[in-house]
Each structure stands twice: as structure tokens, then as C-alpha cells.
Amino acid sequence: MTETVIEIADLWKKYTLSPEHDLTLKNTIKNIFTKSKYDFYALKGINYKVNKGEMIGVIGSNGAGKTTLLKLLGKIIEPTRGNIKINGKVSTLLELGAGFHPELTGAENIFLNGAILRLKKDKIKSMFDEIVDFAELSQFINIPVKYYSSGMQMRLGFAIAVTVEHDILLVDEVLAVGDEAFMKKCFYKITEFKNKGKTIIFVSHNLNAVGEYCDRTIWIDGGEIKGEGESGKVIQEYLNFVGKKEKFEEVIVGLKNTWGTKEIEITDVSFYDSQGTKKNVFYTGEDIIVRYKYHTNKRIDKPVFGMAIHREDGIHIFGTNTKIENQMVEYVDRDGEIEYCIPNNPLNEGIYLFSADILDYELKKTFDKHNRLYRIKVLRGNKSPVAGTLNIPCRWKYYLTK
Helix, strand or coil: CCCEEEEEEEEEEEEEECCCCCCCHHHHHHHHHCCCCEEEEEEEEEEEEEECCCEEEEECCCCCCHHHHHHHHCCCCCCCEEEEEECCCEEEECCCCCCCCCCCEHHHHHHHHHHHCCCCHHHHHHHHHHHHHHHCCCCCCCCEHHHCCHHHHHHHHHHHHHHCCCCEEEECHHHHHCCHHHHHHHHHHHHHHHHCCCEEEEECCCHHHHHHHCCEEEEEECCEEEEEEEHHHHHHHHHHHHHHHCCCCCCCCCHHHEECCCCEEEEEEEEECCCCCECCEEECCCCEEEEEEEEECCCEECCEEEEEEEECCCCEEEEEECCCCCCCCCEECCCEEEEEEECCCCECCEEEEEEEEEECCCCCCEEEEEEEEEEEEEECCCCCCCCCCECCCCCCCCCCCC
């Protein structure tokens, strides 16, 4: 029989806001004596049940109400209206540095957090080495937390959250600041919890992770549940909504992500479909044509044009160049344009970052490098699978044995 561990009934959360963003004494007094304040509902009538052992994904745009929901589940804030029934001990990892005293060392903060969780000192001592080892902070554990990077704070917070015995784990987007190796370690730990029958609520913009790890997903928009059910289905609904709602343009991250001698300069990178329409939202299975224009400051013999694709979480998907593909350009001495085509785009739903570069023939000198400066959104095609990054064609055969 299925056991319900979280039951949310008609959950509302209201905040009273002021249009005055300048919180000076004058405006504070003005707000007290005027009726300029207004009510903002972060959540509106949420109803949902979570079963024991499930991992539930929560997706949606910034400001949709995802973190507010987790804070209510973690009893960090109180609902305006409605009820939450939780059967089990809850451990939370919602905000970097939450519960940490910046002047205390990492070790002291472990004991402080343990005390907040009502653990006895002997119990904290018994878990101490495990927490430090998982966080990989043995060199820094006796240094005040105020000197920790955001990634180090995340490591310590996650290590405490997953080491303490609990029935339900609430995880917000904080894993996004960790390095790739540690994120894999965290997801491995989360999978361990799931296999032990623990319950996990996972808020994330990393749709690949949500699709891979979560049994069910809810999509929140404007404080309301817009979609719920099997993760791949809900993710697809969300991506379709976003693709129609907004024009998705490439994002230039900043000049710090470009370098080179500039003897040849990349002046533009754009994406097109097979009909020549410029766009940044594609479906799995659709041709993607990438064109970049360049400006030449001197004649260069045998320049090599390259590209690379990364997932939004930093995973390197693919990279190639004209030398590898035996498509050499003999020389350039004027401005021009080069393109490459990705036929039958194999990328599954998600956001992908593109890099473009131009190098010398020996691949030792970089004329210009635009590192992960351009991004596209991929929506799931009709025949693409739900999980994973790539839609790899395959054939099945069926045999009967005697």
C-alpha cells in the first residue's frame, strides 16, 4: 500500500509589498501611513501529495514560487492559508550559508547546525568525520566560514544535510554552484537515499537532472501548478510553454569569455533552421545550421575553424573543427562567413552552450575564441526519448528461443 508522507491542501502564501524600492526612513514612514502597499501571492491554492520513496522535481521560471514552496515544507515560513501534513523528519538544503555563522569555523558550524537540528553532541561527534570527508574540506574545516567560497559553503551544507538521519530531503538550486565532480557525487548520494526509500523534493533549473532522477515533476508558474505527472511529459509542457512565450535570444556572457590574438576576429554567431530562418529554439531531430562571420586583419594561411557544445551544467557534449573533418580553408585575406550543419539534431530537451574558435593549422595559436557565449534551447521532438542528453538512433530485433 502506498504511504503518503507529504500532503499539501489549498496552500496559499501572501506577501505584503511596497512599490517603494528606496527603503529610506522617509519612505518607510510614508509606507506606514499610506495605502501604497499591495498583496503578492507567491503560492495560490497548491494541492499535492508525495508518496514515500519518491523523488519529486519542481520546475518553473524564476519567481514562480518554487523556493517558497520548499520553505513552507521546511517550516522556515508559515502559510497564509491551507495545510501541510508531513510524516517524517525533514532535512533541508535551501540557501547557501543558511544556518552558518560566518565568524565560526567549518567545524564549529557543524556542531551549531547539529544543535539546531536537536542532535546531541555525541551524535554530532560520531558524524563529524563523515561530514568533513564528504565535503572534501579537511584542509579548511578549522577556518572561519566567511572565507569559504560559495562552492565550499555548498559542500559543507550538503554534507550536513545528507549525513543527518532524515526521511525527507528538500534540495533547492544550490547544487548549481558545485564543480562537476562534486555534483556527480551529490547526485550519487541522492540516488542512494532514493534507493533506501527516502523521499526527496528537488527544485532545479537543470531539466536534464530533473528528467533523469525524478519520478514525477510539478511545474509551477505564477504560484500555481500548471503541470504535474511523469517528469518527461511535464518538462516537455514547460519547454513548449517557454518556447512560445518568449523570444529566446543568444546570451553574451561577457568579454572575459573571449580571448586570442585577434588576427582574425569572430564578429557574429547565429543559428538557422533548414529553411534559413534565424532562431534559437529547435526541436530534437531538426537540422541546426550555425554560421559565424569573421573579420580578417591580415592574411592567414590554413586557418582552422572550430566549435564545441556544452550542456548548461558544464558537461562537454561534442567538439570538432575543419582540420579534423578534412574541410580545410586554404587561406583568408578578407571578411567572410563559415557555417556548419548539425543534421537531424540529436540533442534532447535542454539548454546548450556553443563555443566558436579560430586557430592556426598546428592548433597552437588561438586567433579568436568565444567560449560558451551562445546558447540555444532544444525542445523534445515527437520521437525523441525522455531521458538522457542525446537521441541516438538504434534498431531493435526480437528473437524467440526454443
